[in-house]
Amino acid sequence: MRRIYANKLIFAIGTTVILMSVLFALCRVNGGGIGRLTDKHAWAPHRQYAYKAAQKSVAVDRAPNENGHRTTFGLGPNE
Amino acid sequence: MISDACGPIAQTRLGQVNKLGMCRDCSLTSPPMVGSFGTPNAAQLFNRARSARNGRDEGRKKLGEEKPGNGMRSYSTRVLVWIIVYLLFILGPIFALMLGQWPPARDFWTEFSAALGYAGLAMMGLQFGLTARFPHITKPWGDDLIYHVHRQLSIIAVGLVIAHPLILFVVQPEFLALLNTFKAPWRARFAALSIYSLLAIVVMAVWRTKLKLSYETWHISHMLLAVVAVGAGVMHMVGWGYYLASPWKRELWIGMSVCWIGLLFYIRVIKPMFLIRRPYRVAAVREERGDTHTLVMQPEGHPGFRFVPGQFGWLTVWESPFKANGHPFVFSSSAAVSDGRVEMSIRSLGDFTSTIHTIPVGKRVYLDGPYGTFTVGNTAALHVLVAGGVGIAPMMSIIRTFADRGDQRPIILLYGSKDWESVTFREELEVLKPRLNLTIVHVLTDPPDGWTGEKGFITAEVFKRHLPPSYADHEYFICGNDMMMDATEKILDELNVPISRYRSEPPSFV
Numbered sequence: 001m002r003r004i005y006a007n008k009l010i011f012a013i014g015t016t017v018i019l020m021s022v023l024f025a026l027c028r029v030n031g032g033g034i035g036r037l038t039d040k041h042a043w044a045p046h047r048q049y050a051y052k053a054a055q056k057s058v059a060v061d062r063a064p065n066e067n068g069h070r071t072t073f074g075l076g077p078n079e
Numbered sequence: 080m081i082s083d084a085c086g087p088i089a090q091t092r093l094g095q096v097n098k099l100g101m102c103r104d105c106s107l108t109s110p111p112m113v114g115s116f117g118t119p120n121a122a123q124l125f126n127r128a129r130s131a132r133n134g135r136d137e138g139r140k141k142l143g144e145e146k147p148g149n150g151m152r153s154y155s156t157r158v159l160v161w162i163i164v165y166l167l168f169i170l171g172p173i174f175a176l177m178l179g180q181w182p183p184a185r186d187f188w189t190e191f192s193a194a195l196g197y198a199g200l201a202m203m204g205l206q207f208g209l210t211a212r213f214p215h216i217t218k219p220w221g222d223d224l225i226y227h228v229h230r231q232l233s234i235i236a237v238g239l240v241i242a243h244p245l246i247l248f249v250v251q252p253e254f255l256a257l258l259n260t261f262k263a264p265w266r267a268r269f270a271a272l273s274i275y276s277l278l279a280i281v282v283m284a285v286w287r288t289k290l291k292l293s294y295e296t297w298h299i300s301h302m303l304l305a306v307v308a309v310g311a312g313v314m315h316m317v318g319w320g321y322y323l324a325s326p327w328k329r330e331l332w333i334g335m336s337v338c339w340i341g342l343l344f345y346i347r348v349i350k351p352m353f354l355i356r357r358p359y360r361v362a363a364v365r366e367e368r369g370d371t372h373t374l375v376m377q378p379e380g381h382p383g384f385r386f387v388p389g390q391f392g393w394l395t396v397w398e399s400p401f402k403a404n405g406h407p408f409v410f411s412s413s414a415a416v417s418d419g420r421v422e423m424s425i426r427s428l429g430d431f432t433s434t435i436h437t438i439p440v441g442k443r444v445y446l447d448g449p450y451g452t453f454t455v456g457n458t459a460a461l462h463v464l465v466a467g468g469v470g471i472a473p474m475m476s477i478i479r480t481f482a483d484r485g486d487q488r489p490i491i492l493l494y495g496s497k498d499w500e501s502v503t504f505r506e507e508l509e510v511l512k513p514r515l516n517l518t519i520v521h522v523l524t525d526p527p528d529g530w531t532g533e534k535g536f537i538t539a540e541v542f543k544r545h546l547p548p549s550y551a552d553h554e555y556f557i558c559g560n561d562m563m564m565d566a567t568e569k570i571l572d573e574l575n576v577p578i579s580r581y582r583s584e585p586p587s588f589v
Contacts, residue, residue: 001568002578006224007231013162014235017202020170021194021239027177028190 154579157219168208169201172331176322192246193322199239200312203277204339206233206305211342212450221452222391222407223584230284237277240312244270266318269311276308293430295404302347306340351400354445357381361442362420364435369501371426371469372435373411376444383419384449386410388476389556389582392448394423396431396438400445406431409558409584410449411472415483421446424503426469453556453584460488460553463546465537465567467495467559471503473584474558482514489516491545495537495563498525520545537563539570550574555581 173194209216209229217225247254257267280301283290287297313336316323323329359376367373374394386392393405412422427433438444453473455462464474471494478490496502499521508519522533522541533541546553555576557567564583571581 001572002221002224002583003227003565005578006220006228009158009162010228010231010235013166013232016166017169017198017235017239018195020173021191021198024173024177024194025187025190028181029184029187 154219161216161219165205168205169198172201172335173197175331176328179325179328182321182324186250188246188250192243192250195239195246196243196312197316197322199236199241199243200273200309200316201335202232202236202239203305203312204309204336206236207309207339207342211346212447214450217450218452221582221584222450233284234281237281240277241274244274264318266315269315269318273308273311273315276304276311280304280308295402298404302343306343309336309339348401350447351445354395354400354447357445358443359383359421359446361438361440361444363440364438366436367424367503368505369426369469369496369503371424371503373422373424374435374438374444375412375420375422376446378419379443381419383421384446386414386421386449387454388414388480389453389455389473389584390449390451391453391473391584392421392423392446392450395445395447396442397434400447405445405447407450409451409453409473409476411475411479413479413483414476415480424469424472424475426503451584453558453582455554455556461547462488462490463553463555464490464492464494465555465557465559466492467537467563468497469503470558470563470584472558474556475504475507477556478508478511478515478517481517482511487516489518491518491520493520493522493537493541493545495522495524495559498523499527499530518545537567539573542570542574551576551580553580557581557583 176197206229209225209232220228244254257263258271260268260271263271283292283297283300283304292300313332316332317329320329323332358379360379361374362377363373363375365373365375389409391407391409393407395402395405398404408423408425410421411424412420425432425435427435455477462477464477466474474492474494478492480486481488481490492508494502499505502521502523508517511517512519520533520541522535522537523530524535526532526534542550550571551574553576555567555571557564559567568581568583
């Protein structure tokens with residue numbers, strides 16, 4: 001019984017490690033870091049495209065768009 | 080390591096037991112045919128237990144036992160804390176890679192495979208900590224389970240490490256070119272070396288008996304390959320440099336690896352240095368019933384160590400403690416002796432244990448210990464000792480200590496043996512009985528003519544016949560071969576005894 005109990009806990013450890021590896025990959029998939037865990041823009045599905053666009057443009061594209069607005073985090077020039 | 084019957088405790092090394100892993104003297108499984116052996120009935124025992132409960136705290140203080148646990152909740156809390164700390168050691172360094180400057184983005188599967196590689200290596204490294212014999216690490220599980228956890232987690236870690244290149248080969252087939260060792264860069268060669276070492280560790284651990292590797296050869300190979308696997312893995316990471324481009328991240332992972340391997344250095348070099356300065360001399364080698372010999376050892380030039388009944392030590396006889404040839408055996412002597420003398424009762428089953436009777440008196444030996452959590456430490460008034468064959472050794476330590484300290488808490492010993500002539504410590508148990516509140520129930524698989532006691536194996540019916548019905552209130556100690564312990568634990572589960580109420584030692588744990 002102790003061994004069965006231990007096996008369940010070992011399974012839980014293995015599963016947790018794999019799930020955390022998935023989380024790591026999801027955080028890193030667009031070149032992000034651990035900050036993505038607390039970034040609501042990064043996890044809202046309908047804003048994924050905007051997030052990716054912003055990630056690419058935010059460093060270089062702070063110029064006003066065609067409407068005269070500057071780009072903001074999560075809202076790229078095409079939105 | 081396999082023992083002929085019981086425990087770190089009782090015996091020998093892997094491959095020294097029959098194919099079923101059964102001790103020839105242990106008993107279990109089929110129901111007994113006859114009742115008791117002149118023992119008190121369950122109601123009498125219940126009354127004894129109740130009266131003894133009042134004085135249990137005093138008895139516990141006398142024994143120097145740990146404070147009473149809070150049952151299952153306490154046990155679960157300890158295990159939970161252990162797991163959280165373990166996961167922090169694995170996942171902390173991985174998520175630390177996402178701090179500071181990040182490397183360029185890659186696809187999900189490449190990142191996932193990298194995370195698996197890091198996690199696998201971190202788990203491999205922590206294996207050095209699991210087997211470093213630190214009491215705080217082994218306590219929630221017990222030494223036997225720690226080695227079980229070590230084996231299982233190692234398999235998971237190897238799986239994660241191997242998944243790392245396999246995923247890369249699928250998502251980026253150009254990496255297959257790295258399999259050409261002659262043309263591959265050094266970082267890829269280190270990766271291959273790490274994985275081949277891991278595979279060799281698994282093959283040698285799983286099929287050691289079939290490969291006819293001696294314990295000593297396997298043990299040394301196991302350690303060396305583990306060092307190579309972890310060292311080459313870190314070299315691969317550093318060589319690749321993708322996540323370890325920052326100096327502090329590189330130092331973190333290299334530092335961790337040095338610490339992991341340093342634990343092995345501590346166990347194999349530092350600790351033997353202390354052991355060699357604290358040797359023991361064999362004072363006597365006593366022959367016991369059941370092909371068993373008791374090794375009596377006296378500390379030489381030092382006071383020895385204090386142990387709790389049920390604990391074990393690593394015994395090195397024929398060689399220097401620097402050689403990884405220690406064998407775990409339980410102490411069978413009383414923990415109350417004041418001159419540091421310790422005894423180990425060892426049944427002859429394998430190449431090492433069959434040499435015990437040839438050890439000359441005066442021979443210098445080395446003892447590393449004490450270890451183990453197979454110890455009395457609960458509030459239970461009634462202690463139930465379930466022994467099979469030479470599994471009686473730790474029980475003798477408990478019984479002798481109770482006798483020396485005048486502890487009158489009731490003990491029931493369910494003792495399975497092959498036949499009456501091979502019942503180890505039979506006579507001494509009868510001598511100790513009047514000094515203790517001790518009930519002995521012998522269960523024989525091959526009883527002599529006219530035997531009116533229990534026959535066959537230790538079953539649920541034996542428990543019900545000889546134990547007071549409040550089964551979950553008692554504390555159980557189980558020592559026997561794997562089958563016996565599994566059967567006994569199953570019985571206790573059927574009797575609704577929580578895991579926190581019993582402790583067991585298997586015949587083999589390394």
